[in-house]
Amino acid sequence: MIEEKFDAIVIGAGMSGNAAAYTMASRGMKVLQLERGEYPGSKNVQGAIMYADMLEKIIPDFREDAPLERHAVEQRFWMMDDTSHTGMHYRSDDFNEAMPNRYTIIRAQFDKWFSRKVREAGATVLCETTVTELAHDTKGKVIGVRTDRAGDVIFADVVVLAEGVNGLLGTRAGLREMPKPETVALAVKEMHFLPEEVIGERFGLKGNEGCVIEAAGTISRGMTGLAFLYTNRESISLGIGCLVSDFASTTESPYALLDAFKRHPSVRPLIAGSEVKEYTAHLIPEGGYKAIPQLFGDGWVVVGDAAQLNNAVHREGSNLAMTSGRIAGEAIFQINSRGDPMTKENLALYKTMLDNSFVVKDLMKYKDMPVLLHTHSRHFFMTYPQLMSLAAQNFMRVDGTPKIEKEKATTAAFIKARSRWGLVSDAVRLAFAWR
Amino acid sequence: MHIVICIKQVPDSAQIRVHPVTNTIMRQGVPTIINPYDLFALEEALRLRDAHGGEVTVLTMGPPMAEDALRKALTYGADRAVLLTDRYFAGSDTLATSFALSQAITKVGETFGTPDIVFTGKQTIDGDTAQVGPGIAKRLDLLQLTYVAKIASIDLDVREITVERRSEGGMQMLKSRLPCLITMLEGTNEIRRGSLDDALRAARSQIVKWSAADAGIEDLAKCGLRGSPTVVKRVFAPTARAEKAAQIDTTDKTLRDLADELIAAILTRQPALEHELAFDGAA
Numbered sequence: 001m002i003e004e005k006f007d008a009i010v011i012g013a014g015m016s017g018n019a020a021a022y023t024m025a026s027r028g029m030k031v032l033q034l035e036r037g038e039y040p041g042s043k044n045v046q047g048a049i050m051y052a053d054m055l056e057k058i059i060p061d062f063r064e065d066a067p068l069e070r071h072a073v074e075q076r077f078w079m080m081d082d083t084s085h086t087g088m089h090y091r092s093d094d095f096n097e098a099m100p101n102r103y104t105i106i107r108a109q110f111d112k113w114f115s116r117k118v119r120e121a122g123a124t125v126l127c128e129t130t131v132t133e134l135a136h137d138t139k140g141k142v143i144g145v146r147t148d149r150a151g152d153v154i155f156a157d158v159v160v161l162a163e164g165v166n167g168l169l170g171t172r173a174g175l176r177e178m179p180k181p182e183t184v185a186l187a188v189k190e191m192h193f194l195p196e197e198v199i200g201e202r203f204g205l206k207g208n209e210g211c212v213i214e215a216a217g218t219i220s221r222g223m224t225g226l227a228f229l230y231t232n233r234e235s236i237s238l239g240i241g242c243l244v245s246d247f248a249s250t251t252e253s254p255y256a257l258l259d260a261f262k263r264h265p266s267v268r269p270l271i272a273g274s275e276v277k278e279y280t281a282h283l284i285p286e287g288g289y290k291a292i293p294q295l296f297g298d299g300w301v302v303v304g305d306a307a308q309l310n311n312a313v314h315r316e317g318s319n320l321a322m323t324s325g326r327i328a329g330e331a332i333f334q335i336n337s338r339g340d341p342m343t344k345e346n347l348a349l350y351k352t353m354l355d356n357s358f359v360v361k362d363l364m365k366y367k368d369m370p371v372l373l374h375t376h377s378r379h380f381f382m383t384y385p386q387l388m389s390l391a392a393q394n395f396m397r398v399d400g401t402p403k404i405e406k407e408k409a410t411t412a413a414f415i416k417a418r419s420r421w422g423l424v425s426d427a428v429r430l431a432f433a434w435r
Numbered sequence: 436m437h438i439v440i441c442i443k444q445v446p447d448s449a450q451i452r453v454h455p456v457t458n459t460i461m462r463q464g465v466p467t468i469i470n471p472y473d474l475f476a477l478e479e480a481l482r483l484r485d486a487h488g489g490e491v492t493v494l495t496m497g498p499p500m501a502e503d504a505l506r507k508a509l510t511y512g513a514d515r516a517v518l519l520t521d522r523y524f525a526g527s528d529t530l531a532t533s534f535a536l537s538q539a540i541t542k543v544g545e546t547f548g549t550p551d552i553v554f555t556g557k558q559t560i561d562g563d564t565a566q567v568g569p570g571i572a573k574r575l576d577l578l579q580l581t582y583v584a585k586i587a588s589i590d591l592d593v594r595e596i597t598v599e600r601r602s603e604g605g606m607q608m609l610k611s612r613l614p615c616l617i618t619m620l621e622g623t624n625e626i627r628r629g630s631l632d633d634a635l636r637a638a639r640s641q642i643v644k645w646s647a648a649d650a651g652i653e654d655l656a657k658c659g660l661r662g663s664p665t666v667v668k669r670v671f672a673p674t675a676r677a678e679k680a681a682q683i684d685t686t687d688k689t690l691r692d693l694a695d696e697l698i699a700a701i702l703t704r705q706p707a708l709e710h711e712l713a714f715d716g717a718a
Contacts, residue, residue, distance in 0.1 A: 151631030
């Protein structure tokens with residue numbers, strides 16, 4: 001029987017859970033964090049790119065000892081058809097700054113580091129412990145948790161649900177609905193190991209410089225999806241993700257898509273000779289602003305992926321997770337230090353603070369984007385990439401055809417594929433969703 | 436009753452590989468675990484404590500990171516953990532290890548109560564020698580019960596223990612006086628899932644850390660590389676043998692024909708056998 005009571009219990013040791021636990025523990029609160037994995041990070045999957053600003057707001061001097069792979073100096077966006085890619089590359093020496101803006105990381109290592117910081121801040125971290133149930137009082141207020149270990153309820157003033165995208169606990173407790181197939185993507189990822197200097201040569205990188213490639217097009221076979229390739233120090237992370245509802249309706253398999261992406265003539269030479277050491281899969285919340293559930297209640301708040309806080313357009317997830325965890329921690333600390341109870345009314349402070357942050361503002365900006373890309377996925381992921389490739393090839397190929405005819409052919413192909421009206425309406429829709 | 440159990444943090448040998456060029460063991464990124472054999476010993480120790488009262492002290496010698504293994508042992512329900520860690524212990528073979536551990540066990544006895552039983556696993560999965568347990572018993576002058584499959588009974592009043600010991604060709608039932616040292620076989624039990632209380636206590640408790648001096652070890656020449664006569668001459672990865680299975684056509688053949696053909700096929704691949712079999716036959 002555990003007699004004691006914690007100020008807060010955090011469920012999950014991913015980005016949002018660690019941010020929340022660290023924020024509260026470092027301010028002197030008595031925090032218990034529960035993680036089902038063998039160690040923090042053992043269950044966590046991400047591409048992964050980590051944005052410095054959001055972590056700086058939690059651990060300002062993280063660069064001193066955090067396991068960072070490479071800082072990105074080059075970003076490539078590719079529109080791919082089956083044999084080509086049309087790309088936009090941006091590379092700048094400005095990214096070689098003293099405090100770079102974003103890094104590739106390996107979550108298994110990064111999360112171990114983050115968790116050590118949480119423990120050093122004074123939180124108690126229990127791994128291999130799964131929370132099975134939220135405990136309520138007679139009025140329905142959350143007062144603690146039950147775990148899969150023998151023992152009674154562990155009590156706390158407030159429970160922070162940082163349980164990840166599946167959110168089994170919260171959905172079981174009726175706090176929110178199960179994520180819908182059309183609002184989550186399934187991404188699969190492989191880690192390809194190569195010597196550091198080979199990666200440097202292939203991507204033109206020196207030292208800790210890194211390159212990030214993001215690609216869309218026929219590789220997702222008409223589904224709403226995105227592929228990526230990130231350089232780590234001695235490995236390349238690459239993967240592809242598409243909406244679960246699309247996988248269901250097309251019966252495409254994720255590993256087949258990943259296989260095709262790896263075999264694509266633009267990708268194959270980049271990973272040639274590498275050794276695959278890891279295959280992982282993960283769900284990503286893609287519903288955007290409209291999918292955000294109730295974020296707080298009597299005795300509880302929800303943060304990170306569990307709250308569907310993910311910006312699909314900018315491929316940002318972990319920084320929204322970290323920020324929501326930090327803001328939840330700050331809100332709870334404010335209420336705690338006033339000596340107020342963790343009621344629904346008081347915890348509304350978390351939502352107010354989150355609404356004023358970039359997290360909700362960004363998601364609000366793109367609130368129509370997920371639906372647009374989903375309902376018109378074939379055009380955006382099959383038709384346009386192919387058309388762009390055709391246009392580029394028409395432009396490059398010199399074969400004696402008069403230029404005016406080439407341009408006409410390109411224009412005709414666009415109109416044939418989408419009609420004049422279709423092209424205009426696609427452009428307008430995209431502009432409005434982006435606005 | 437006070438039980439001391441010695442555990443070792445080892446690389447997960449299922450995930451370890453030998454570098455093809457340098458022939459060194461590639462430890463980088465290989466997760467560490469508690470030596471699996473030690474978990475059977477730990478569970479047996481915890482069961483004895485639960486049934487008869489007392490305390491279980493877990494002891495390990497290793498680098499500072501071995502603290503993880505001890506914390507895990509506490510999560511399973513051990514009462515106390517002691518980490519013997521000092522640069523003087525680096526490079527210990529089984530002789531030096533059993534020396535250091537036996538000294539530490541003496542110190543554990545002085546500090547927390549004389550142990551009635553010292554447990555170790557049968558062997559570790561990284562060294563596979565099965566020498567450390569008996570080495571400790573010899574140095575501490577403890578009766579030793581090795582390869583124990585099961586503890587049949589224990590009588591703390593008359594200070595006797597009865598165990599089942601696996602030996603070649605059968606099972607021995609052995610009775611011994613306490614104190615004694617037991618090396619535990621695999622597969623005799625299953626490590627428990629610690630309770631919430633145990634897990635919380637483990638997450639918060641301070642691991643006792645002893646240097647050689649703390650453990651009362653004066654003769655440093657018997658520790659670490661200096662105290663280790665074992666010399667590793669060469670480390671190599673055995674080459675995998677790829678041999679194709681031979682198929683014998685069975686149509687229209689008598690059993691005798693088939694047997695002859697089979698033996699002939701074996702002998703062509705292992706000619707040495709012919710001589711040995713003939714020798715056997717003659718004798």
